[in-house]
Amino acid sequence: MVNDVTNIAYLIVALPVLAFVLTLAFGKKLPSGGGYIPILAIALSCIISIMAFLQIRETGMPIEISSHWFAxxxxxxxxxxLASVMLLMVSFVSLLIHxxxxxxMAHDPAKPRYFAETALFTAAMLGVVLADNILQFFVAWxxxxxxxxxxxxxxxxxxxxxxxxxxxxxxTRVGxxxxxxxxxxxxxxMREHVLPHISGQEEVYxxxxxxxxxxxxxxxxxxxxLITLLFFGGAVGKSGQFxxxxxxxxAMEGPTTVSALIHAATMVTAGVYLVARTFPMFIAAPDxxxxxxxxGGxxxxxxxxxxxxxxxxxxxxAFSTISQLGYMMLALGMGAVIGAEAVGFAMFHLINHAFFKACLFLCAGSVIHSTGTNDLREMGGLFSKMKITGITxxxxxxxxxxxxxxxLKILDTPIGTSGFVSKDAIIVEGTYVFAHLSHNWIPFAFGVIAALLTAIYTFRLWFMAFTGxxxxxxxxxxxxxxxxxxxxVLAAFAMVFGMLTFLPFLEFVGHTYDHEEIHHLAVLGENTIIDHHELHHIVGEASPIIFLLPVVVGVGGLLLSWVIYNRRWISVASIGNWKNPIFAVIARRYYQHEIFIELIALKFTYGVLxxxxxxxxxxxxxxIIDGISDFVVGAADIVKKVQSxxxxxxxxxxxxxxALLGLILTFLSITEVI
Amino acid sequence: MLPISYFLIVSAIVFCIGVYGVMTLRSGIMIMMCVELMINSANVNLVAFSSHFGQINGQVFALFCIALAAAEAAIGFAILMSIFRSNKNINIDNLNILRW
Known part of the structure; x- marks a missing residue:
């Protein structure tokens, strides 16, 4: 089938790369450090991505282009x-961030370098998403x-x-x-087991x-x-998993816009995408x-x-991003039971997370831009001065x-913010999955406690910055x-995107992998995949508490933050002091610095290895090398004296x-005669 | 007529004197003279064999050798002149800059 988007799909990556080159070369002579070039390029990428999305949704066929590289x-x-929703998210969020x-960045002298690098960053991430083979994926990665x-x-x-x-x-290099x-x-x-089977066919790579x-x-x-675990190791590095x-x-040391790019549109989502992209392999390896x-959990x-x-x-x-990425990994891991549907849940949370996390970071950037500090303790009462930032x-x-x-569901769609729709879907589905697998409630408890803590720290941040x-x-x-x-724009997406797209999204992304194929692969891994309706049927309809609890803890966390950080009915100092052992452990980040840097890095890696x-x-x-060269040099020192x-x-x-030659010849001729 | 071996012995003695001189003497001029001795001992050989075999070739060749020796002497003394200009002597032992 001939169509337009297939022929211009390469432009999705090529345009930001071109923008990178142009901004780097001519940025200094252009207004705003050449920042409008990447914006234009990424806007065009976004438009092409939308065209690709529409075409795939219409035809149901993936867009494929492949050409020979070598061997x-x-x-x-x-x-x-899968790739098309990623493309949409990456190009759109990246466009907004640009x-x-x-x-x-208006006051930064190094704007051309900034815009060139972010353009390349976006291009590389789009390259990761578009790659049709694992090597190209790795290069872009x-x-x-x-x-x-x-x-x-x-x-x-x-x-x-x-x-x-x-x-x-x-x-990330470790990963x-x-x-x-x-x-x-x-x-x-592949070379050993697969090549003999496909060597006759043409254009198989x-x-x-x-x-x-x-x-x-x-x-x-x-x-x-082994392969999938190693791939997951890469994802752990890129997606910041434990x-x-x-x-x-x-990574917060960079400009806030860079943090937003890393945390929302590019980089950390690449790890989740890697697992989602190679999901059939993971399905066949349920361990x-x-x-x-x-x-993830x-x-x-x-x-x-x-x-x-x-x-x-x-x-x-940043810690909230790590935590939310954990949810996405958890969702992907559920694929061991519910198959390719897990990809839908994970990707849906990934996209929603990209919107609200980009928004949060850019709001933080706006706050930092106007107050000139990162420290929450130095802020407070900003709401009256920065209404739009505060509300968003x-x-x-x-x-x-x-x-x-x-x-409350209207047309089968839950009503709530996008985080509610996607995160609670993961928690509830995860509860079913683990109830089916092991009949224990610990993962659910994990999810709920994490949700509670998420609500507390999120609103702690908001109350500390904007009120008082x-x-x-x-x-x-x-x-x-x-x-x-x-x-x-981002806040609007954060509020309504989840509600508007929940079911269509899951259905669309669900078409990424053929369900029969996935079932077949699961059998290879001596595993069986069940549909989530079936799952609900097998486990039995869960008590309403499961649905209720994530929201209750969310609201509870909000109220708790309000009590502590806004009303100050409970003194912060009574909990958060160094005498409290729990606070001390957490505030020292579980002694990670001591363990990773001082013990593993300095003592073991440096000291021993x-x-x-x-x-x-x-x-x-x-x-050995020095000995050989010393011998040669010494010998030459002796022999060189000949050269007087x-x-x-x-x-x-x-x-x-x-004379010697003459003597020898003479001697030889004499012996010959004799 | 003298036997050819007489000529050859004289020639060999002269050649050896030349070689000995080249190896041992220090003065550039003396070395040049020793080289002349060696060339001339070769000329003696050429003429002796020419006379012995009754052929003119050897004598013609000896003439060439004399011309060659003259040319060689001209170049050699020119070199010695320039050595003298830079070193104020023509002692060959001092010309050892091409060493290790």
Missing amino acids: VLNVGIFIDP IYAIGY EIVGLCSYLLIGFWNHKPTAAAAGKKAFLT DVLFMAGIVILFFN LLQFKTIFENIALIPSQQLT PLHVWLPD SLMVVAYV FTALFASTMGLVMNDIKRVL MLFASLALAGIGIPF KPRQERHPHESPFTMTGVLS ALSAEFIDRRIVDG GVVQNYATATVAGV
Whole structure:
């Protein structure tokens, strides 16, 4: 079938790349540091993404382009429903953030570099989404990592920013190495087990997603579990899951718009997308999916506790991102029971999260822009000065806390903020799944407690920043229209997007993977997939408390924050002091710094591994090389004395040589005669 | 007529004197003279064999050699002149800058 979008799909990535080059080259001579070029390019990408989305929805066929690269590898574009919703989200949110950045970065002297790097960042993320084979995916994934390093350390004159960039780069690198190991093992498995079956066919490429998914049955199941676990290791690094989440809070050193890009549109969602993209492989390896679920669930709770005690407005949001990504991973892990529907739940939360988290970050940026501080303790009473920012941030906070009206459904759609629709769907569905798997309620308790903590820290942030009396003498002012306009759009999406699109979204993304195929793959993993209606039937209709509790704790958290941080009926100091052991543990972030840096990095890695490696390298490896060269040099020192420079010596040597030759010849001729 | 071996022995003695001189003497001029000795000992050989075999070739060749020796002497002394200009002597032992 010939159509328009297929031919221009490459422009989705090419335009932001072009914008990167143009902004870098000519940004200094253009108004606003060339910021309008990326905006234009990403706007066009967004339009093409919308066209692609409409075409896929109409025809039900994915958009595929593929061309030969070398040997058994190809480059190509593959847009299925999953990729198309990602494309829409990435390009749209990124577009809004770029528009906002025109205002936010107005006073920064390095604007061309900023806009060039964010354009490349967006392009790389779009490249991740569009990739039709795992190698191309990995290349774009690495460019995302590079851009995150550049942008987190954007204010590179600040030592903390440079260190944060380095930390982000190295931490995600741990995940990337695992991911790459997974690709290598996958490639060898494909070559050994799959290539003999497909060698006759034309235009079949080993690392193409299509080829991999069609031939999963040929790969041994332990190998598949190993590969998927390694892939998940990559996702853990990029998406900030425990234990590689340490880079995300530090990533706040970059400009706030960069934080918004990293946390909402690009970077951290790449990990979730990786698992969703290679979902058929995970389905055939249910053990890996259980790992995904447990890591996600644990991260959701773990990160939300730390969000409670941070005083940096952006760090609160950073821990909230880690926590919400945990929910997404949890949702993907549920695929072990409900199959491809899990991808729908995870992606729906991912998209909703992108809107309200982008909004929260940009509101935080607006606050920082006007007060000049990140510290919540120095803010307060901003609402009267910054009404639009305050209201939009309140909306986004409501969405993050998941406030809504339970049980009330209009046209089968729950009524509430987008966070309510997507997060509660995950908690409720997760409850069913784990009730079916193990008949225990611990995961549900995890989800609910995390939801409670989420509500508390979100509103703690809002109340501390916007209500009460100003705690420091500052002169806040409302931000310019490019910023508040973007905030309003995002807040509107945060409020209503979930309600408007819940069921159509799940149905559309549900078409990404063929359901029979998924069932078939699950059988390979000695697992059975059940439809969620069936699941509800098997587990039995849950008590209304399950539906009620997430919202109740959300509202409860709101009220608790109101009591503590607005009314101040309970003194903050009575809970949050260093004598309280729980507070001390959480405020020290569970001694992660002590464990990761001082114990693992300094004592073990540096003290044991690095020093012993250095000894081997310096003394043994270098010793052998140095010994050989010393021997050669010493020998040459002796022999070189022959080269005296006096011509007569050479003449003597020549004569002596000729004489010797004459003697030998004579001797030989004599012996011959005899 | 003398036997050819007489000529060859004289020639060999002269050649050895030349070689010995080239290897041991220090003065550039003396070395040049020793080289001349070696060339001339070769000329003696050429003429002796020419006379012995009754052929004119050897004598013609000896003439060429004399011309060659003249040319060589001209170049050699020119080199020695320029050495003298820079070193104020023509002691070959001092010309050892092309060493290790």
